[in-house]
Structure formats: structure tokens, C-alpha cells
Amino acid sequence: MVDRPRIRRFDIRAYLDERGVGYEEAGAPNVGDGYIGVNCPFCDDHRNHLGIHLETKRWKCWRCATSGDLFDLMRYFEPRISVDEYRERLRGRGSEGELSFLERVQEVMDPSPVARRISPSRKSRVPLPREFAYIDELSEPRFAHDPARLIGLRYLENRGFDMVTAVDFELGVCAIGPYMGRLIVPVQDEKGQQVGFVARDMSGKARVKYLVPPGFERTDYLYSIHRVVAGAELVLVEGVTDVWCTGDCAVATLSSALSPVQLRQIVSRRPLQVTIMWDGDAIAKAFRTAERIRPFVPRTRVVPLPFGADPASLGKGRVNQLLNGEGAHPQKI
Numbered sequence: 001m002v003d004r005p006r007i008r009r010f011d012i013r014a015y016l017d018e019r020g021v022g023y024e025e026a027g028a029p030n031v032g033d034g035y036i037g038v039n040c041p042f043c044d045d046h047r048n049h050l051g052i053h054l055e056t057k058r059w060k061c062w063r064c065a066t067s068g069d070l071f072d073l074m075r076y077f078e079p080r081i082s083v084d085e086y087r088e089r090l091r092g093r094g095s096e097g098e099l100s101f102l103e104r105v106q107e108v109m110d111p112s113p114v115a116r117r118i119s120p121s122r123k124s125r126v127p128l129p130r131e132f133a134y135i136d137e138l139s140e141p142r143f144a145h146d147p148a149r150l151i152g153l154r155y156l157e158n159r160g161f162d163m164v165t166a167v168d169f170e171l172g173v174c175a176i177g178p179y180m181g182r183l184i185v186p187v188q189d190e191k192g193q194q195v196g197f198v199a200r201d202m203s204g205k206a207r208v209k210y211l212v213p214p215g216f217e218r219t220d221y222l223y224s225i226h227r228v229v230a231g232a233e234l235v236l237v238e239g240v241t242d243v244w245c246t247g248d249c250a251v252a253t254l255s256s257a258l259s260p261v262q263l264r265q266i267v268s269r270r271p272l273q274v275t276i277m278w279d280g281d282a283i284a285k286a287f288r289t290a291e292r293i294r295p296f297v298p299r300t301r302v303v304p305l306p307f308g309a310d311p312a313s314l315g316k317g318r319v320n321q322l323l324n325g326e327g328a329h330p331q332k333i
Contacts, residue, residue, distance in 0.1 A: 006090050007070055008055050012036070019077055020284070024048045030062070041076065041257035041285075042066040042219045044210075064219070066259075077288075079263065080295050125195040126216040131174040132184055135166040148175035152183055155202040160315060165244050169224075182211065185240045187218070187254075190265060192226040198240065198254065210254075219259035222266070223252035234271035235323065236289075238278050241312035246277070246319055250311075256282035258289050266293065273299040275323060280307040 013036065016023055023036045030048050031037035034055065037048030043064035050061040052073070060067035074081050074089065081089075135152045137143045152173040156165055165171070172184045182199035189195045196216035201209050212218055227248045228234055235250040236258070237243060243250045253262060256278055266274065274297045278286040286302045294300045303322050305311070311319045 004056075007057055010057060010070065010090060012052055012054065012057055012070075015074075019288075021077075023052075040064060040066065042255075042259050043257070044255040064217070066219070076260070077292075079260075079292050126197070126213045128172070128186060128194065128197055129174050129177060129179050129184065129213075131177040131179070132172045133175065134170065134172045136163060138163075146175075148173045148180075151181075151202060155183060159241065159312065161241075161244055169240075169244065179211065181206075185223075187216075187221055187223055188226050189221060190225050190268070195221060200240070218254040219257075220261050221254075222262050223254055224248075225251045225265055225269070228269055228271075230269050231272060233273045233275065234266060234269060236266070236274060236276045236278070237311055238282070239310065239312065242277070242310055245312045245314075245316050246323075247316075256285050258292065263292065263296075267296045271297055273297070273301070276300070276302045277305065277311055277319070277322070279310040280305040 013023070016036075016038070021038055023038045024031050025036055026033045028037060028048065030051075032051065035051040035053055038050050038052065039045050039048055040050035040061035040063060042061060043049075043066070045061065045063050049063040050059060050066075052059040057070035057073070058067070059069075059073060071086055074086060078085075133143075133146070133149060135149050135156075138146065138149045138153060143149060152171065153163065153166065156162060156171070170186050172186075174180050174182065174184060179199045181201065181203055183202055185198050185200060186194050187196045187198065196218070197213065198218070199211040199213075201211075223240055224243045228251060229248075233249050235246050237246055237250050237252050238256055239252055239254070243252045251266075253259075258266075274290075274293050276286045276290055276293075278289075283302070283304050286304075290300045290302050305314070305322075314322075
């Protein structure tokens with residue numbers, strides 16, 4: 001059984017401080033009594049929606065519903081921590097207790113808990129909207145002057161992409177409905193089967209740039225993972241346009257965080273090297289993520305980008321230069 005008294009005495013603030021993780025105390029926005037709040041690494045959260053209970057050390061993100069206990073939290077920061085090491089950490093902070101090995105094996109292998117599942121849930125698969133229309137259908141006479149498709153193509157061209165991108169990534173639009181005025185980007189699993197989508201605002205005026213349909217958990221998938229050749233280099237970026245700009249070696253986390261499910265998908269590709277090229281304002285997270293990947297892929301590196309920049313804004317030529325080590329300036333974190 002888990003020794004709850006010693007878990008209660010575990011100094012969670014000191015543990016987070018040692019790893020450079022900022023947190024807010026009760027009374028701060030989105031942080032209730034008896035909790036501390038951190039930015040959730042499993043979703044695109046910047047407002048401390050992940051609350052950690054100071055007594056039980058159980059945690060949950062009130063934005064994406066990912067949850068777990070103290071062991072789960074340690075496994076996020078230290079993917080290879082064993083049960084024995086977990087016990088030692090508790091002893092080191094004045095705790096000692098019996099932890100059932102079978103309980104922990106069951107937690108790691110059972111795909112039902114949200115925070116610890118290692119395979120995507122079937123429930124997180126969402127079909128494309130009924131109003132979805134492929135942009136590449138503009139080549140057909142009956143759709144040649146379709147306004148919605150033309151707006152989608154124009155948006156791509158203004159971002160440096162073209163019809164080839166629309167065809168390769170099966171991009172579409174919706175003329176009506178909740179996703180009208182957005183570029184619909186299908187998301188596939190490791191086998192290339194469509195499992196969900198993200199909807200990108202094309203007007204530049206929407207309060208929310210990307211919409212994710214209800215029921216689709218983007219932390220379950222790496223965008224474009226099915227295109228990556230096993231045993232080759234893998235480039236980890238944040239957004240879908242970053243993938244289009246980088247090439248078939250790139251996959252996107254769809255946020256500045258890497259979930260345990262996504263980490264498994266990377267490892268399963270047995271990449272020769274992993275290069276993290278996240279947006280310039282996520283450089284600290286990129287280096288921490290590299291430390292999580294390196295035990296599985298020793299050749300893991302971070303290519304820092306200027307603050308406020310992402311691969312898509314830099315363009316294909318500059319991205320290739322950075323990947324080849326031309327003009328890159330590594331930063332120490």
C-alpha cells in the first residue's frame with residue numbers, strides 16, 4: 001500500500017524548484033485553496049490550470065482533464081524512474097513506505113487512466129466535420145470558383161505554401177458551420193488513419209487561433225508521425241505549418257509539450273537522431289524535453305530559434321540551414 005502520511009510530508013515545492021518549474025500559490029488566478037498551480041505540460045496552457053493538491057499530491061489539469069498522482073508527476077519529469085527510486089525520493093524527503101510493485105506496473109501498462117496511458121484512446125478519435133471540403137477539389141470544374149476553397153488556397157499561398165501542400169496534407173475548409181473561416185487540418189495516427197483535426201483561423205481576427213473538436217485529445221498523437229521513416233532523423237516542432245515547412249522528417253506535438261503517449265510514438269520510430277525545434281519562446285521547455293528523450297535516443301539536440309519565431313515564420317531555406325548547423329547559436333539553459 002502507498003504510505004499516505006509520508007506522501008503528505010513530501011515537499012512538492014522543493015521538487016519543482018529543483019527542476020526549474022514555476023508555480024503559483026493559492027489565491028493566484030486558477031489556483032484554489034490547498035493547491036499550487038503550474039502550467040500544464042499536456043496542453044497549450046499558460047495560466048496554471050494544472051493544480052497539485054498539497055496534501056495528497058494528486059494533480060489534475062482543469063483545462064484538458066489530464067490527472068495523476070505523485071508517481072505520475074515524477075515519471076513525467078524523470079521518465080526512467082523506477083519504483084525503488086521513487087521510494088528513495090520519498091525517504092530523502094522524510095518519507096518511507098511500502099509501494100506495491102504490481103500497482104505501479106498496472107498503472108503504467110493499463111491504457112485506461114488518462115495521465116498514464118501509453119496508447120491513444122479510441123474515444124479520442126473524431127471524424128472530420130460534415131461540412132468539410134478538400135481544397136484540391138478546386139481543380140474540378142464544378143468547384144473552380146468555390147469561395148471557401150479559394151479563401152483556403154489564398155491563405156496557404158500567403159503563408160508560402162501552395163496546392164501541393166493542400167494535396168499532400170489533405171487540407172480542407174468548411175463553408176458553413178462552427179469551423180467556417182478556418183483551415184481544417186486532418187490529423188492521422190501512426191498508421192496514417194484519420195483520427196481528428198485542428199481548425200486554424202484564416203482571418204487573423206479570431207480570439208482562439210486553433211480550435212480542437214470536443215473529444216479529440218491532441219496529446220494522444222504526433223501530427224505527421226506516419227510520414228517519418230523509421231531509423232531516420234526526426235524533427236520535433238510545435239505546429240502543423242512548422243511540419244509543412246520542415247518536411248517529412250518533422251512531427252508536431254500541437255503544443256509546447258510532449259506527452260507520455262507522444263514520447264512512446266517517437267521511441268517506436270527508433271530515430272537515429274531527434275532534433276527539437278520549438279518556437280523561440282519555448283526554449284526552456286525544449287531543453288527539458290530533450291532530457292526526457294535522451295535516455296531513449298542519445299542523439300537528441302535542441303536548435304534554438306529567435307524569440308517570437310517558429311519554423312514556419314523562418315521559411316524552408318532558413319530551417320534547412322539551422323538543421324544543417326549553419327548559423328545556429330546554441331543557448332545554455
